Amino acid sequence: MAALHRQVEEHQSGDELDVNPVYFREKSCDIPRYQLPEHGVLPRTALQIVRDELILDGNARLNLATFVTTWMEPEAEELMAECSSKNMIDKDEYPQTAELERRCVNVLGSLWNAPSGGNAVGCSTTGSSEACMLGGMALLWRWRARRRAAGLPADRPNLVMGSNVQVCWEKFCRYWGVEPKYVPLVPGRYQLGAAEAVALCDENTIGVVVIMGSTMDGSYEPVGEVDAALDRLQADTGVDVPIHVDGASGGFVAPFLQPDLEWDFRVPRVASINTSGHKYGLVYPGVGWIVWRDAECLPEDLIFRVNYLGGEMPTFALNFSRPGAQVAAQYYNFLRLGRSGYRHVQQTCQDIALYLSGEVAKLGPFELLSDGSDLPVFAFRLREDVTGYSVFDISDRLRMRGWQVPAYTFPENLTDMAVMRVVVRNGFSMDLADLLLDDLRLHLRALERNPQKQPPPEVQAKRQGFSH
Numbered sequence: 001m002a003a004l005h006r007q008v009e010e011h012q013s014g015d016e017l018d019v020n021p022v023y024f025r026e027k028s029c030d031i032p033r034y035q036l037p038e039h040g041v042l043p044r045t046a047l048q049i050v051r052d053e054l055i056l057d058g059n060a061r062l063n064l065a066t067f068v069t070t071w072m073e074p075e076a077e078e079l080m081a082e083c084s085s086k087n088m089i090d091k092d093e094y095p096q097t098a099e100l101e102r103r104c105v106n107v108l109g110s111l112w113n114a115p116s117g118g119n120a121v122g123c124s125t126t127g128s129s130e131a132c133m134l135g136g137m138a139l140l141w142r143w144r145a146r147r148r149a150a151g152l153p154a155d156r157p158n159l160v161m162g163s164n165v166q167v168c169w170e171k172f173c174r175y176w177g178v179e180p181k182y183v184p185l186v187p188g189r190y191q192l193g194a195a196e197a198v199a200l201c202d203e204n205t206i207g208v209v210v211i212m213g214s215t216m217d218g219s220y221e222p223v224g225e226v227d228a229a230l231d232r233l234q235a236d237t238g239v240d241v242p243i244h245v246d247g248a249s250g251g252f253v254a255p256f257l258q259p260d261l262e263w264d265f266r267v268p269r270v271a272s273i274n275t276s277g278h279k280y281g282l283v284y285p286g287v288g289w290i291v292w293r294d295a296e297c298l299p300e301d302l303i304f305r306v307n308y309l310g311g312e313m314p315t316f317a318l319n320f321s322r323p324g325a326q327v328a329a330q331y332y333n334f335l336r337l338g339r340s341g342y343r344h345v346q347q348t349c350q351d352i353a354l355y356l357s358g359e360v361a362k363l364g365p366f367e368l369l370s371d372g373s374d375l376p377v378f379a380f381r382l383r384e385d386v387t388g389y390s391v392f393d394i395s396d397r398l399r400m401r402g403w404q405v406p407a408y409t410f411p412e413n414l415t416d417m418a419v420m421r422v423v424v425r426n427g428f429s430m431d432l433a434d435l436l437l438d439d440l441r442l443h444l445r446a447l448e449r450n451p452q453k454q455p456p457p458e459v460q461a462k463r464q465g466f467s468h
């Protein structure tokens with residue numbers, strides 16, 4: 001137990017309480033950090049203590065590592081504060097929050113071109129990780145049912161995906177006993193290739209995960225090409241494999257910035273799509289969404305019907321209780337922005353990403369892996385002839401003024417490739433982009449004057465976190 005603050009007793013009064021909330025009384029009583037204190041403190045005191053600690057957190061606006069929303073307008077914040085006690089699962093007490101969820105699922109279904117007049121089904125989740133888990137489970141259950149119906153063994157399922165998948169897919173495979181089959185990345189192809197994916201498919205493949213877009217560099221994977229290649233596989237072998245699209249970020253970007261790109265339910269094999277409401281859906285964490293093409297894609301035995309809260313309620317989720325405020329905020333964003341508003345926000349992010357990647361490319365030592373023309377996200381690395389410093393050194397130096405620009409190595413097969421990545425989100429302005437460029441120029445000059453001794457990239461990568 002370490003003493004952090006002195007405890008302020010409720011019975012203290014007079015000048016002490018009038019003069020100072022916490023600081024000068026820190027000498028007289030301890031507030032333990034890791035154990036429940038015997039007595040409480042006044043609300044203001046507790047607030048101040050917790051706030052004081054939190055000033056050590058980073059500045060969200062300077063964080064170009066995360067995809068997650070860090071700015072919402074005051075009206076949205078007001079709504080979320082009003083809804084903060086609502087429990088999403090308690091659909092009897094909060095039927096209108098449940099109705100907003102239903103509307104959001106419909107909005108997403110139509111945004112993703114679910115067949116008109118169809119019966120797309122879906123739900124909110126805590127984020128894409130949970131949504132991916134549900135999507136993967138539906139694929140697994142359907143595959144098992146098909147195999148059992150055909151009298152075939154159903155004990156060795158596998159899932160095909162690029163080795164650039166987000167960790168939630170590795171978790172899905174481990175938690176559900178599914179063999180992950182990774183398409184390795186190779187120099188020049190930093191995402192899933194259609195031919196390579198289909199080459200790994202067999203009768204035990206529950207599905208192929210295609211990402212819109214890759215966490216590693218923001219690029220979109222070729223959903224249409226994977227679909228066509230799977231058609232050929234079926235024609236040749238009879239093996240019929242569905243696609244799940246992981247649109248954690250792209251689910252809220254592609255419909256607005258690349259409306260003609262066919263990656264969604266227009267592609268016949270796409271059975272389900274997930275997205276993060278708290279990424280380009282522009283809601284604070286945590287809310288995610290999953291939509292299935294139709295009720296057939298979601299096996300009935302995954303749905304639980306419970307009536308503890310009054311009224312029968314179907315649920316398909318890993319957690320039972322969950323905050324309702326994010327769902328209300330998602331619906332707020334749909335009303336507030338509409339199609340044109342979302343397009344405008346995402347286009348602004350993309351303009352800034354393209355500008356910034358263009359300027360980064362002009363600095364000299366860097367080459368781009370992507371430029372922000374898919375997601376407003378780009379990755380870049382140092383040219384091979386730059387040896388006096390690494391992307392990890394640059395990332396470290398940028399932190400001196402609070403910028404968080406992650407440096408990391410690529411997965412298996414390309415672990416010696418170290419890159420930096422910039423995620424442009426709503427709230428990152430052109431002005432901030434110019435300030436970042438100024439700092440980047442400054443640090444490059446300093447590093448060129450003072451070359452650093454370089455451990456191998458894998459060792460350096462361990463110093464840094466990789467942020468999603």
Ligand SMILES: Cc1ncc(COP(=O)(O)O)c(C=O)c1O
Nearest residue numbers: 127128129166215246248276468
């Ligand atoms: C492609 C992809 N899938 C899934 C996830 C997990 O999303 P969440 O953080 O919403 O759980 C991420 C997060 O970055 C992602 O980029």
